Amino acid sequence: MSLPRFMHFDVCSVTFDNSASLIILPFHHKWNHHGKIILENNLQRTVNREVLGTAPYSAGILVDGRKIRTETSADQHRQSRYHVAVIFLGENDDQEALAYAIRMAKSMRIQLSVIRLFPSEVSEENMDAVLDREILRETKILSWKQSNIVYEKRLLVMAERLL
Incomplete structure (x- = not known):
């Protein structure tokens, strides 16, 4: 486990060591089933910002849109x-x-x-x-x-x- 201020270096190093050409980072918000933000992870936001700013490869943040939608039926989800x-x-x-x-x-x-x-x-x-x-x-x-x-x-x- 890295110290928070060095996490982005470790993420970049591990990605580079594994010859990855793309890294997908988790978004820093978590939502409940009603689409309301229940957690904002400032550490994750900082790590994401630092990785995006220093990474020698492609990096992106994955925002799972299903988490921010209000309740939908399984059929609607399949058709989304x-x-x-x-x-x-x-x-x-x-x-x-x-x-x-x-x-x-x-x-x-x-x-x-x-x-x-x-x-x-x-x-x-x-x-x-x-x-x-x-x-x-x-x-x-x-x-x-x-x-x-x-x-x-x-x-x-x-x-x-x-x-």
Whole structure:
């Protein structure tokens, strides 16, 4: 067991030692069956923030939406859909996030929205830009074939505000 202030180092080390390319962290809220927050774990929130800020790999926080819904029947639960969104700015991390999301969208229970944000001024061409175009082209084609995938492109007029 780690001291709380060093937990994120241990999480990153164990993940790196095991050659994991993705780690999914638990959300810091717990809900009761009525959808009301019954526990807020500030230690977990701090660890999550530190891992997300320092991890040399992809990290995400899993929020189980079933826990925050009010009571539903088992039949409604089986029919429920999960909404996943990828905000695509470009380069390796976004390519990886989109690849994971596309894999999830193989299930028709997943509604995937891919939003490509791009600046009004075009930067120099590099390998990442070529890879970005290729994965986005494949995503557009998938969105034509699968009704559960939506692709949209948005122009950023003031891109420097995003950074």
